[in-house]
Amino acid sequence: MLFDKEKGPNKETETFKNLVLVFIVVFWSIGAQAQMKDQSDSLQTGRWELFKYDMGNVFGGIVHSYSRPLHWKGEEWMTLGAVVAGTGLIYLFDEQVSQFAIRQQGGVxxxxxxxxxxxxxxxxxYMFTGGVYVTGLLIKDERTRRLGVLLLASASSAGLLQQVVKSMVGRARPEYGNGKDTFDPFNTNRSFHSFPSGHTILAFTNAHAIAKQFKDPWLKTGIYVIGSVPGATRLWEGQHWLTDIALGVAISIFMVESIDGYLDSKYDDKFNGKEKGVSWNIGFGFGQIRISGRF
Known part of the structure; x- marks a missing residue:
């Protein structure tokens, strides 16, 4: 139980609040340091003008992300093929993984x-992503504003896509006792909105966008681990299959990379310079399937 009616939030809730506070402090520090390094044209531009410019880029980034498949070439189609193949391989073990994960829930x-x-x-x-953007707008720091734009555009683009796909696919959630092969397209009942995982998409979209701010591999790994927690919780709660989560991660990476590339032409600050792009590798071993991504 997370709350006591008489005493208020317990230690778990306070821990969550502390985590949120840590994120706010980290982002404020990033913005403050960047502002000290670059007192440029944005400091002389009014906040309303900056806001209009940034919101235009949010909309432009969403449109750009949906139009990118029209411009894909060989490498991009190979990446899509790897994602589809990987998702298909995971699908073979969905029920076993789900049963195992649900049994672990009591120890979490x-x-x-x-x-x-x-x-x-x-x-x-949106409280979090909006907070990041507002912080950047208030201190007139381009890097923090751009991060906020990337977060907002990526979450909106990926979120809308997953809602459409969920409705069209109509896959049943594990918790209702249906097998992995149970589908009822366009069923409005949330019990048939399993594929892909919305929680995974929103959380991992944030994690990938934030990790792009740093080059240290250990720090990036920590951010990705934190961003993977919501997907894991949905797995052991019986809300999603492993394939729902895997595709959610792939959608998150695609949206962030696509919109980040678009924003390169809109802002002077480039996240990690030319270190962009995503590569996938699928490997097989005795009794195991390994799917890894480099980004």
Missing amino acids: PDFVNYYGARVGSPTYN
């Missing part, structure tokens, strides 16, 4: 489940 700390459920929800997601 409450604050982890609380964090996963809240961070992956649209309400908390």
Whole structure:
């Protein structure tokens, strides 16, 4: 139980609040340092003008992400093929993985489940992403503003796509006792909105966009681990199959990379310079399938 009616939030809830506070401090520090390094034209531009420019880029980034498949070439189609093949291979083991994960739920700390459920929800997601953007706007820092634009555009683009796909596919959630092969397209009941995982998409979209701010591999790994928690919680809660989560991660990476490339032409600050792009590798071993991505 997360709340006591008489005493208020318990330690798990306080831990979640502390995590949110840490993120706010980190982003404020990033913005403050960048502002000290670059007192450029944006400092002389009014906030309303900056806001209009940034919101135009949010919309432009969304449109750009949806139009990119029209411009794909060999490498991009190979990446798509790897994602489809990897998802198909995982599909073979969906039921076994789901049963195993659900059995582990009792040993998961409450604050982890609380964090996963809240961070992956649209309400908390836009509170966080909006907070990052507003911080950048208030201090007139281009890097933080750009990060906010990337977060908002990526979450909106990926979020809308997953809602459409969920409705069209109509896959049943594991918790209702249906097998992995149960589909009822365009069923409005949330019980048939399993594929892909919305919580995973929103959380991992944020993680990938934030990780692009740093080059240290250990720091990036930590960010990705935190961003993977909501997807894991949905797995052991029986809300999603492993393929729902895997495709959610792939959609997140695609949207962030696509919109980040678009924003390169709109802002002077480039995240990690030319270190962009995504590559996938699928390997097979005795009794195992290994799918890895380099980004």
